[in-house]
Every structure is written in structure tokens, then in C-alpha cells.
Amino acid sequence: MSLELFLLLAAALLAVGLYGALSQQSIVMIMMGLELMINAVIVAAAAFWFYTSADRPDGQVLVLVAVAAMAVEMAMGFAVTTAIFRARDVDMVDSAADLKD
Amino acid sequence: MVQTVVFAICAVASVAAGVAVFRVDSMARATLALLASFVFAAVTLLLLELSYLGILVVLMMVMEMMIMVVFMVMYMMNPAGLMPMTMVHNNRGALAISIGVFVALAAGILLLPWPTPGPPAPGDPTRDLAEAIMGSKMLVMMVIGMVLFATMVAATVLATDRGRYDRYGDDLRRREPDDPIRGGVGR
Amino acid sequence: MGESAQSMPLWGVVLLPVALLLLGYWAAAWSAVLTARAAGTPALGALAAPARESARLLVQQRRTVPGADPLLWRVGGAVVPVAAVLAVLVVPVAGRAAGDLSVGVVWFNAMEVLIWAAVWTVGWGANSVWGLVGAYRFLAQGLAYELPHMFALITAALGAGSLRVSDIAAAQGGLWFAVLMPVAFGVYLVSSLAMAYWGPFDQAVGRDLSGGAAAELSGVDRLVFCVGRYLMLAAAAAMAVPLFLGGGAGPLLPEWAWSVVKTAAVLALLVWLGHRLPTVRMDRFTEVGWVVLVPLTLLQALVVAIFVLVGW
Numbered sequence: 001m002s003l004e005l006f007l008l009l010a011a012a013l014l015a016v017g018l019y020g021a022l023s024q025q026s027i028v029m030i031m032m033g034l035e036l037m038i039n040a041v042i043v044a045a046a047a048f049w050f051y052t053s054a055d056r057p058d059g060q061v062l063v064l065v066a067v068a069a070m071a072v073e074m075a076m077g078f079a080v081t082t083a084i085f086r087a088r089d090v091d092m093v094d095s096a097a098d099l100k101d
Numbered sequence: 102m103v104q105t106v107v108f109a110i111c112a113v114a115s116v117a118a119g120v121a122v123f124r125v126d127s128m129a130r131a132t133l134a135l136l137a138s139f140v141f142a143a144v145t146l147l148l149l150e151l152s153y154l155g156i157l158v159v160l161m162m163v164m165e166m167m168i169m170v171v172f173m174v175m176y177m178m179n180p181a182g183l184m185p186m187t188m189v190h191n192n193r194g195a196l197a198i199s200i201g202v203f204v205a206l207a208a209g210i211l212l213l214p215w216p217t218p219g220p221p222a223p224g225d226p227t228r229d230l231a232e233a234i235m236g237s238k239m240l241v242m243m244v245i246g247m248v249l250f251a252t253m254v255a256a257t258v259l260a261t262d263r264g265r266y267d268r269y270g271d272d273l274r275r276r277e278p279d280d281p282i283r284g285g286v287g288r
Numbered sequence: 289m290g291e292s293a294q295s296m297p298l299w300g301v302v303l304l305p306v307a308l309l310l311l312g313y314w315a316a317a318w319s320a321v322l323t324a325r326a327a328g329t330p331a332l333g334a335l336a337a338p339a340r341e342s343a344r345l346l347v348q349q350r351r352t353v354p355g356a357d358p359l360l361w362r363v364g365g366a367v368v369p370v371a372a373v374l375a376v377l378v379v380p381v382a383g384r385a386a387g388d389l390s391v392g393v394v395w396f397n398a399m400e401v402l403i404w405a406a407v408w409t410v411g412w413g414a415n416s417v418w419g420l421v422g423a424y425r426f427l428a429q430g431l432a433y434e435l436p437h438m439f440a441l442i443t444a445a446l447g448a449g450s451l452r453v454s455d456i457a458a459a460q461g462g463l464w465f466a467v468l469m470p471v472a473f474g475v476y477l478v479s480s481l482a483m484a485y486w487g488p489f490d491q492a493v494g495r496d497l498s499g500g501a502a503a504e505l506s507g508v509d510r511l512v513f514c515v516g517r518y519l520m521l522a523a524a525a526a527m528a529v530p531l532f533l534g535g536g537a538g539p540l541l542p543e544w545a546w547s548v549v550k551t552a553a554v555l556a557l558l559v560w561l562g563h564r565l566p567t568v569r570m571d572r573f574t575e576v577g578w579v580v581l582v583p584l585t586l587l588q589a590l591v592v593a594i595f596v597l598v599g600w
Contacts, residue, residue, distance in 0.1 A: 001108050001148065003218075007210045009112040009145065013138070015203035016119040023195035024123065025188040028173050032135050036119050039142055042158065050149040051215075054222040057233035061241055063146075063154050064234070067161060068245045072252045074165055078172050079256035085176060086262060129360060129412050136405065153391045153451075160398035164434070167404045167427055174412075181357070181415070227391060227451070284575030 006047030014040035027084075031077045038070045104148055115141035128173040128180040136166040153227040301386045305373050307548070311526070312518035313338055315555050322563045342511055350507035353415050361413025365509050367406035368516025372523040375399035379526045380454040382536055382543040392453035393445050396527055397438060400483050403520060404430045407485065407492060410513060411501035422500025426492035429482055429570040432577035433489070437479035439585035443472040444531040447592050453527075457535030466532040468595075471588040473532045475581055480524035480558060482573075484517055487562025491570055525554040 020033025049059020146155035316338035324334035378392035411423025448459035536543030
């Protein structure tokens, strides 16, 4: 095991998540892609902590922040989805494109 | 050696489960595949001696995915995947971008000189983390706390369809809220 | 992962699931005795009822449902007993646990939350309306009991100043945590009932849904699911002993015997409560959980924290 291997895992997870976030039409599926990307951040931050600065807790705090970001993303994502769905019965990003007007 | 094998299995399984999320038709299977991806990634955290954070990720992800699955089933047509379906836009472009990102990141990872391993953790990493967030990094935790509180309020406001005027009447004079289902504490 | 030097010998690790199964049988038999007493039939004969029911389920042919998701259905049912066994890995017997993790309390919590995924998956996989309604009921109930449960666990860890379960048991030399933090202990018992969907919190597999999440289960699948439920109840009772009841401390008998006696007693209490109390709707329990139990457990944690700061 080395830092490079962990970073490769993180890069792969990030790429998969990015594909999902870019290609999916449903808001819920897009959020799954975002979660995968945040998971990549968690793995990368933990690996950086272990291999470069295990004597300082900074990397661990970064992992905690990423976990909290995940929770916030999910709660707000579902709340917005629910609000949009109530207002116009859609859950696809393409159908909500007029929100930019 | 054992650790390397475990890491290899978990890394491959994590990415494979991540890919499966966007390949399967059933929304339940997609959510549980995402959960599997998180759990395998959490095992690699355990290999890094982050026992607390690794188990925390498992704990949180199980709960989060179970909430997510409710919304998946609620908002997707054909949630059980009884018929094949694809709901994607610009599939080729997304595929090209994400492969490009992975190649660029991998090239950077393999070509850049990374710092040599530093000193190991002096004591119990969990205790280090606890003392950091209650000491030097307290500001971070306070901000996270405020953000989470704001999220709770904002999410409730966005998601609820009955405001206080619905519950307490137009002039807010009703003593007992008019709820479709009464709660458990006698209101 | 920070195991302590005093880990359990290998035969102990093998014996642990067997001991959990025996405790689970004790819970099932006691439940059958209570049912028989209420029905006025001989109580002694009910002691063998779980064995008879298991044999019947073993030879019963499995039914299938059109449109079911067999993979998720079977895996979900199997996760229930597996999660229970994994959860007791951190429970110390005679001062030694199979895996005495430095974060044992968090481990127990994570394994116990697996039940959410298991019950939901079982309910979903059957492609039955009753199953899915039961599954959703359990998720709602989970949101109600999980936070008070976490605060109760954390309060015990706070009192001992450690997340390691054997440290928590050892910290109760003078006075059991059940006496020092009665609110946390009570909430822990309530959440134990809720996490095993037992007793007043059994709406997820309720009779009004013809079995809820378990409605379509039959044969071996049903056996695994039901055994897992008793194992989960037993695991929760076993964890209560080191957390709140002083671990293996007691006069005369050896430590492991006291652990078993206390676990069996807590288990009997839980099963009895489940038979005595009327079923609680989870929409009502949710409000109780968030409006009453969460503030109570927070206050309890605050009191314990102050005590720890001033040094008891």
C-alpha cells in the first residue's frame, strides 16, 4: 500500500461520480454521483493524513468536514427535490431548466 | 501483504459498486450498490488506522442510504426496475469528460513526486481527533454545527407543505394546531 | 485497529455465536411461555415451541412471489443475524472481548444500524405491499429511536471516558451506570426494543399488516429472519451489561457467569415488556422520541459530563 494507490482509488471514485453527476437526468441519481465524489475526497484526505502528517490531526478534521458536507448536500438536495416536485410534479433537471430565467 | 490484498479487493469492489450504481435498473439495487461502495471505501480507511472515522462512515452511510432509498422509490418512475430504462443525457460527453479527468488525475498521481511518509501517529488517532476538534480546531466544528442547524431549518422549510397559518389558523389564534395526524405527546 | 492485549481465545470467538443463539432461544422460549400463559395452555410445553417452529420452517417449502427481487430479499434476511453476531464481537465476557476495539461503542452502533438496511431490503424484495409498508414503518421508527439511542451510548462512554467497551465495564467498580445515569439506561432499553422491532415497537412486522416486512417470507428465509430478530434482541441485552450493569461484577459466581445471568435477566425483562405493553404507532413514537427522549438524553449527558469534570 502506498499513497499513490489510495489516490488512484480516490481518482477512480471521483471519475465514476463525475460521470453520474454529468449524465443522469434524475436529481436523486445526480446526488448519488455527488456522494461518490465526496467519498473520493474522504479517501484522499485520509490517505494524505496517514502518509504525510499522521502526527497532526488536520487530515482527520478534513474527513469530518467532508462527512458533514455529504449530510448537508443530501438534506438540501432532497428538500429542494421535494419542493420542486410539489410545485410542478417533476424530478428531472431538464424539466427544471426554466428556473434559470 | 495481507493489508495490500485487502486493499486491492476493497478498492476494486468499491469502484465496481460505484459503476453499478449507474448501470442497474432497480433503484433499490442502485442505492444499495452505492452503500456497498461506501462500505468498501470505509474498509480502506480502517487500513489507515482510522478506526473511528472508518466505522463512522459505515454508520452514517447506512442511515443516509436508507433515507435516500425512500426518495428514490418516491420520485423515480419504475423504481423496481421491472422494465429496463435509461435516464441519461449527453452520455458520451459525460463518459469522455470523466475518463479524461481520471486519466489526468492518474497521470498526476503517478508522475508527481509525493512526499515521503512522515512520522506515524503518536498515540490513538481517535483521541488526537477528539482533542483537535475540542481544542485547536474547535472553530471548524462550531461552523459545521451552525451549518448543520441551518440545513435542518432550511430543509424543513423547503420540504414542508403546511405552514403555521395552516396549523394555527389565519390569525394564528388557534390554541391547538390543526394537524392531520396528532403526535405522541398529547397535542 | 487497536485491539487490546487481552483478547479472547479462539474457542471463545467460536463459542460467541453459539452463546448468542442460546440466549436467542431463551428469549423465544420465554416469549412462547408468556403467550401460552396468556392463552391458558400449559406453560411447560411452550418451552419447546421455538424448536418445533424452527423444524417446521426448515421443512416448509419456500414460496416465491412474482416480480420479487430474490437477491435483495435473501441477502436482507441474512444480514439480520449476521449484524447481531457482529455487534456482540465487542461485548466483553470476563474482561475479554472477541474484538475489543478502541471504538467498540461506535462499532456496536454501526452494526445495529445495519438492521435498517436489512429490514427495508426484506420488505422491498418481496414485491408485496404489506412488506413495503412494514419496511417504511421501520425506517420511520429508526429515525425516532436512533438519536436517543446514540446519546444513551455516548453517555455511558462519557462516564467512563472511553469508547472501549471493556473500559466502560471496568469503570463501574463502585456504582453501576444504571444507577448513575438512569435516564440513559431507560432510553437504551427502549431503543433495544425498537431496534429489534420487538414489543411495543413491532409495527414494522405488525399483525395489522399480516406480518409487515416479513409478510411474504416462508421456509428457511422466515427462520433466518425470525432467528435474527431474537439474536438482535439478545445482542442488545448483552451490550446493556457492560454499558450499564457493571459487566461481570458480582459476588460468588465467576465473571462470565454473572455476564450471562445479567444478560438473560435483561433479555427476560425486554421480552416481558414486549408482551405487556400495547403496540405504539411510530408516528406517535417519533414525536415522543424527538420532543421528549432527545432532550432528556442530552440533559443526562450534560449532568454526567459535569460529574466527570468535577471528578464524581
